[in-house]
Each structure stands twice: as structure tokens, then as C-alpha cells.
Amino acid sequence: MTDLTADPAEIVEPADPAVGEVLLQVTDLSTSFTSDRGTVRAVRDVSITLRRGRTLGVVGESGSGKSVLARSIMGLMPSNATRTGSVEFGGVEILNAPPKAMRKFWGEQMAMVFQDPMTALNPVLRVEQQITESLHEHLDLTKDQAHDTALALLTSVGIPEPARRLRMYPHEMSGGMRQRIMIAIALACGPKMLFADEPTTALDVTVQAQILDLLQALQRDRQMAMILVTHDLGVVAGRAHDIAVMYAGQIVEQASAEALFARVRHPYTEALLKSIPKLEMAKHTRLEAIGGRPPDLVDLPVGCKFAARCPYAQDRCREEEPELLPDPDDASHLVRCFFPVSVAASAALQATAPVAGEELA
Amino acid sequence: MRVIGRRIIQLVVVFVVVTFFTVLLISLVPGKPEIVVIPFDNPQHTQRAAFRKENNLDRPLVIQWEKWAGKFVKGDFGNYYQSTGTDPVAKRIKSSAPVSALLILYTQVFSLAVAIPVAIWAAYKSGSRLDKLLNATAFAFISLPAFAVALILGYFLGVKYNLLPTSGYVRITDNPVEHFKTMVIPVLSLSLGQIAVYMRLLRSDLVSTLQEDFILMAKAKGISNRRVLWRHALRPSSLTLLTVAGLSIGTLIGGTLVVEVLLGIPGMGYLIGQAVLARQYVALQSSVALIAIVFVLLNFLIDYLYTVLDPRIRERT
Numbered sequence: 001m002t003d004l005t006a007d008p009a010e011i012v013e014p015a016d017p018a019v020g021e022v023l024l025q026v027t028d029l030s031t032s033f034t035s036d037r038g039t040v041r042a043v044r045d046v047s048i049t050l051r052r053g054r055t056l057g058v059v060g061e062s063g064s065g066k067s068v069l070a071r072s073i074m075g076l077m078p079s080n081a082t083r084t085g086s087v088e089f090g091g092v093e094i095l096n097a098p099p100k101a102m103r104k105f106w107g108e109q110m111a112m113v114f115q116d117p118m119t120a121l122n123p124v125l126r127v128e129q130q131i132t133e134s135l136h137e138h139l140d141l142t143k144d145q146a147h148d149t150a151l152a153l154l155t156s157v158g159i160p161e162p163a164r165r166l167r168m169y170p171h172e173m174s175g176g177m178r179q180r181i182m183i184a185i186a187l188a189c190g191p192k193m194l195f196a197d198e199p200t201t202a203l204d205v206t207v208q209a210q211i212l213d214l215l216q217a218l219q220r221d222r223q224m225a226m227i228l229v230t231h232d233l234g235v236v237a238g239r240a241h242d243i244a245v246m247y248a249g250q251i252v253e254q255a256s257a258e259a260l261f262a263r264v265r266h267p268y269t270e271a272l273l274k275s276i277p278k279l280e281m282a283k284h285t286r287l288e289a290i291g292g293r294p295p296d297l298v299d300l301p302v303g304c305k306f307a308a309r310c311p312y313a314q315d316r317c318r319e320e321e322p323e324l325l326p327d328p329d330d331a332s333h334l335v336r337c338f339f340p341v342s343v344a345a346s347a348a349l350q351a352t353a354p355v356a357g358e359e360l361a
Numbered sequence: 362m363r364v365i366g367r368r369i370i371q372l373v374v375v376f377v378v379v380t381f382f383t384v385l386l387i388s389l390v391p392g393k394p395e396i397v398v399i400p401f402d403n404p405q406h407t408q409r410a411a412f413r414k415e416n417n418l419d420r421p422l423v424i425q426w427e428k429w430a431g432k433f434v435k436g437d438f439g440n441y442y443q444s445t446g447t448d449p450v451a452k453r454i455k456s457s458a459p460v461s462a463l464l465i466l467y468t469q470v471f472s473l474a475v476a477i478p479v480a481i482w483a484a485y486k487s488g489s490r491l492d493k494l495l496n497a498t499a500f501a502f503i504s505l506p507a508f509a510v511a512l513i514l515g516y517f518l519g520v521k522y523n524l525l526p527t528s529g530y531v532r533i534t535d536n537p538v539e540h541f542k543t544m545v546i547p548v549l550s551l552s553l554g555q556i557a558v559y560m561r562l563l564r565s566d567l568v569s570t571l572q573e574d575f576i577l578m579a580k581a582k583g584i585s586n587r588r589v590l591w592r593h594a595l596r597p598s599s600l601t602l603l604t605v606a607g608l609s610i611g612t613l614i615g616g617t618l619v620v621e622v623l624l625g626i627p628g629m630g631y632l633i634g635q636a637v638l639a640r641q642y643v644a645l646q647s648s649v650a651l652i653a654i655v656f657v658l659l660n661f662l663i664d665y666l667y668t669v670l671d672p673r674i675r676e677r678t
Contacts, residue, residue, distance in 0.1 A: 076580060102583075103585065120578045124672060124673075133592075137588075169672040185578075
């Protein structure tokens with residue numbers, strides 16, 4: 001679903017990472033939920049730095065904690081969740097802020113685009129009401145001002161006939177249109193930071209690229225920081241400046257997109273890349289799946305959490321947990337592995353990396 | 362338009378079925394109906410003979426029904442026979458029906474006005490001690506029959522502390538203050554059970570609505586909890602409540618019967634109660650038919666309200 005025409009070198013601007021202030025500083029964030037079965041440790045010791053105008057892609061399979069991470073940063077948690085660590089947003093510590101204080105951030109400073117536009121829009125309210133309510137809440141606009149702003153927002157997310165759409169209910173629109181509405185709602189108050197939680201997973205393949213391009217364009221125009229959560233490396237390829245790969249609640253590999261695709265270091269990232277179908281494959285080629293399943297987050301194994309599924313695992317991996325450490329050759333490339341994928345193997349993989357601009361659908 | 366046409370057909374079917382059985386009622390009376398309905402007649406039995414002719418009791422059942430229905434739709438509801446004289450049932454219904462209608466209206470409005478905020482509160486705090494307490498209280502209320510509540514309230518509010526009249530009725534046009542005072546005990550008696558049912562229903566629907574993505578989305582907009590609950594959660598959760606509120610008008614009609622007799626309120630329940638005791642089958646027949654029609658009409662209104670509450674239903678009908 002990567003845009004075939006996009007030249008990745010153009011999209012991932014090799015900008016100096018120092019450009020733009022640090023907007024989000026997450027340090028050792030852990031999130032757990034109490035459940036009947038015990039404590040579910042959904043996110044463990046995640047640290048992230050994000051500057052304005054930059055996009056971080058968070059990649060992992062279902063249950064890797066990537067969506068929980070986004071919600072933990074934003075503070076949209078159910079009552080049975082516990083978070084530890086630190087989340088600084090614009091220099092303010094917000095991890096333990098009461099919900100009432102968080103409401104000043106939600107919608108106004110940070111906003112979220114949810115996965116499924118079929119269920120995330122209120123079925124009984126008109127689109128206009130759903131867009132304008134945060135305008136009234138945060139910006140104190142009059143009815144007419146809010147209406148005009150809503151019209152402008154719909155235009156900016158590429159919705160034709162915005163005046164007519166405003167009067168419609170969500171069920172009267174297509175999935176792609178609804179996702180555009182959701183993006184318009186998220187952007188209503190001009191947030192500095194946008195969380196996109198699998199924004200295209202529920203959409204038709206043909207619409208996915210459009211929505212991703214739209215998000216990218218809006219992010220660039222508005223100089224927002226964006227966290228793009230996805231299970232699909234193809235989605236972040238060419239769209240994210242930095243990539244964090246998550247497994248069992250931890251970041252296992254973190255680097256700039258270029259560095260990551262140039263030299264994959266973690267066996268899990270490698271396995272993810274191998275599982276993507278490629279155009280030059282013969283028809284009916286079996287895709288490489290990752291054997292086994294992710295560990296139970298209630299009862300995590302000792303040692304490396306990926307060891308059970310890792311083709312390179314050795315005894316040490318099952319006894320001792322590796323730390324997220326800088327790669328000896330590139331200090332900005334972090335890997336949580338005792339035996340990172342060799343450079344030679346990585347070079348071979350590089351040919352298959354999605355940055356090469358292949359169709360990944 | 363097609364919907365309205367379908368509704369009218371439904372209404373006719375309900376009317377035919379209900380009234381046919383009420384007409385049958387007279388024929389099922391043990392002994393001769395005219396003797397049961399008119400126990401004291403003049404020596405010539407002219408009243409009884411007139412009654413037989415009036416209700417076409419010598420003709421086939423279908424003709425009886427047809428003649429009765431023909432008069433009914435014209436507003437002739439038959440006669441109420443008493444030793445003191447005969448008067449039209451329509452006259453009695455005309456004075457009783459508004460009393461019961463008001464009683465049921467007040468009960469519904471009061472029940473919903475209490476149940477909705479309490480349910481929202483309980484759902485918001487779902488799983489908490491408060492929620493459990495509210496649920497247990499509701500359960501106790503459901504278990505209390507209306508007449509028991511009427512007696513208890515009558516004893517405390519009426520007799521012991523002498524705050525309210527324990528029986529009788531004052532029309533709103535005569536004295537509004539007294540009118541509402543006489544309505545307090547009956548409305549409370551009928552409401553407790555309704556509040557409990559409505560509250561438990563709405564609470565459980567709300568709890569599941571609050572799990573929906575669009576609620577999280579609404580929260581993520583930074584709007585207040587109050588707004589999330591009342592504006593985003595309540596409407597999509599209220600369809601079951603609406604259905605049950607409509608159906609419980611039937612329960613309430615039954616409830617008013619007991620409560621009206623107990624508290625001396627001259628409504629439809631009181632009228633029907635008297636008609637049963639005096640074996641006034643004609644009056645009974647007309648009252649029951651009228652109530653059935655009103656009940657069906659109200660539920661048509663409820664069906665329409667669905668489409669107001671949920672735009673997705675509008676498409677389908």
C-alpha cells in the first residue's frame with residue numbers, strides 16, 4: 001500500500017533532527033492492567049523523544065502494546081490501568097495529571113485518529129456536531145465561526161461538497177470519507193501532536209494510500225508531531241522519520257527510517273520484513289510467517305521475549321533479558337538483542353525492504 | 362406514506378381481534394346476560410328486553426360484533442345500567458379517561474426524570490459500591506407492588522404526618538395545587554417499580570455503550586464527562602428504554618386499576634373496577650377496547666420516536 005510514485009528520499013526528508021523543538025519526551029513508560037488473570041504488562045520501559053514536524057512510526061503485531069502505548073502517552077486509560085515513568089509534553093509532566101487537567105490537552109494540544117471510522121464516530125450525531133463540539137469546548141467559537149471552521153476543515157481533508165456532508169450522519173458516508181471526517185475532528189483545534197492508531201487498517205486498500213498521504217501532508221503543513229501506529233511496515237516506510245518496532249510491550253529496535261531499512265538489526269524486524277509479499281515473487285509463493293505466537297503478557301517468559309520464535313536464539317537469550325542498546329556502528333540505532341542480525345544478512349534483506357518502493361498490498 | 366398505511370392496517374387488525382373477544386365476553390356470561398347486567402328490572406322486564414335488542418343478543422355473534430363496532434366507532438359506547446337509572450358509558454369514560462391519562466403521564470415523566478440521571482450515574486460509576494447499592498435498591502423497588510407502596514405512603518404521608526390527602530381527586534382546572542397534592546401518592550406508588558426497571562435497563566445499555574470507540578473518541582476531544590455521557594452515550598443507549606417505557610403503559614393501566622380503587626381516584630381503573638363488580642359487561646367491553654386502541658397508538662408513536670433517536674433506523678423504514 002505504499003505509494004508507488006513516491007520517491008522515499010523525497011518523503012523522508014533527511015532533515016537535521018535538531019530542527020523543531022522537542023515536543024514529547026517519554027521516559028521509561030510502563031503500563032499495566034489489572035485483570036482476573038493477573039497483571040497484564042502491556043507496555044514496558046518505553047522511552048521516546050519526538051520533535052515538532054516529525055513522524056514516529058510504531059510498528060508491531062497485534063498485542064505488541066503499540067496501541068496501548070499511544071493511549072498511555074495521551075492518557076486515555078481505563079480505570080484498571082496503572083502507568084509509571086514520565087511523559088513530558090511541551091515541557092509539562094502529564095503522566096499523573098488528573099483527567100480534568102488532561103481535558104485541556106485532549107483535542108486542543110494532542111488528538112487521536114482511531115482505527116475504525118465505522119465505530120469511532122457517534123452514529124446518532126451529525127458530522128457538524130461532532131466536529132464543532134471541540135471547537136466550542138476549547139476555542140470558544142460562536143456557532144457561525146464554528147460552522148465556517150468545520151467547512152474549512154472538511155475542505156482541507158479533501159471532502160467534496162463540505163456543506164452537504166456536515167449535515168449528514170456517519171452511516172451515510174463511505175469508510176474513507178468517514179476516516180477523513182475523523183481526521184478533520186482530530187485536527188479541529190489545531191493540535192501540536194497527532195496520534196494515528198492504525199488509521200487505515202479498517203479501510204479498503206485503494207483508500208489506504210490516500211488517507212496516509214493526507215495525514216502526511218497535513219502533518220507537514222501544520223508542523224505537527226505524529227505517532228503513526230501500525231502493524232504494517234509498509235505503511236511507515238517512506239512516511240515516518242523514525243521507526244520503533246515493538247514486541248511484547250517493549251521497543252526491540254528503534255532508529256531513523258533510513259537507518260532501520262538500510263540495516264535491520266533485530267531478528268523480529270527482519271521477520272516482519274520477510275513476511276511482506278513482494279512483486280517479484282512467483283505466483284502462489286508461500287509467505288514467510290513468524291512461527292509461534294507472542295508471549296502471554298500476564299506471564300512473560302524470562303530472558304528475551306522473542307526468543308521462543310527467534311531463529312537465531314541461543315541459551316543466553318532464554319536466560320537473560322537483553323537491554324535496548326545503541327548499535328556499535330550507529331549510536332542512534334537502538335537494538336534489544338544479544339545477537340543482532342549480521343550486516344551481511346541485512347544487506348541481503350535491504351533489497352526487499354519496502355523503501356525500495358514496492359507494492360506491499 | 363406506506364408506513365402509515367401499514368400502521369392503519371395493523372390498528373384495524375388489533376381493534377378487530379380485541380373487540381371480538383370483548384363482545385364474546387357477554388355470550389360467555391353464565392346464565393342470561395340481561396339478568397346479570399340488569400338484576401333489578403320492572404315486573405314487565407322491559408329493560409331486559411331492551412338490553413337484548415340493543416346488543417343484538419338474539420342474532421349471530423358476528424352480527425353482534427358488527428353492530429357493536431359500528432356504534433363504537435361513532436362514539437356510542439353503550440349504556441351503564443344501574444337501579445338508579447341508566448346512563449351512557451361514553452359519558453363516564455369522558456370524565457374518567459383524562460384522570461387516568463394524567464396519572465400515567467405524570468408517572469412516566471416522573472419515572473424517567475428520576476431513572477435517567479440515576480442510570481447515567483450508576484453506569485458512569487459502574488462496578489463501584491454506589492452502582493451495586495443502586496442496583497440492589499432498584500431490585501427492592503421492583504419487588505414492591507404498587508398497592509403496597511400506596512398503603513405505606515398513605516399511612517405515613519397521609520395519616521401519620523397529615524401532609525397529603527389519602528384519597529380523592531381534584532381536577533387541575535379546579536385547583537392546580539390540590540390537584541398535584543392528590544396525585545403525589547398515586548404517582549409515587551406507580552413510579553417506584555417503573556423507576557427501578559427503567560434505571561436497570563438504561564444502566565446496562567449505557568455500560569455497553571460506554572465501551573464503544575466513539576465514547577473514547579469523544580473523550581479524546583477533551584469534552585467534559587457530563588457532555589460525553591448525556592450527549593454521546595445517552596441517545597444511542599435509550600432504544601430499549603423507549604421500547605419498555607411504551608410497553609409498560611400497559612402495565613401501568615393495570616396498576617392504575619388497583620391504585621385508583623385503593624385511593625378513590627375516579628379514573629378508568631376505578632370505572633373498570635366498578636363495572637366488573639356491577640357486571641356491566643357493555644361498559645367493560647367499551648373501556649377495554651378503548652384502552653387497547655390507545656395502547657396501540659402510543660406504541661406507534663414510540664416506533665416513530667426510534668427514528669428520531671437513531672438516524673440509522675430512518676433509512677430502513
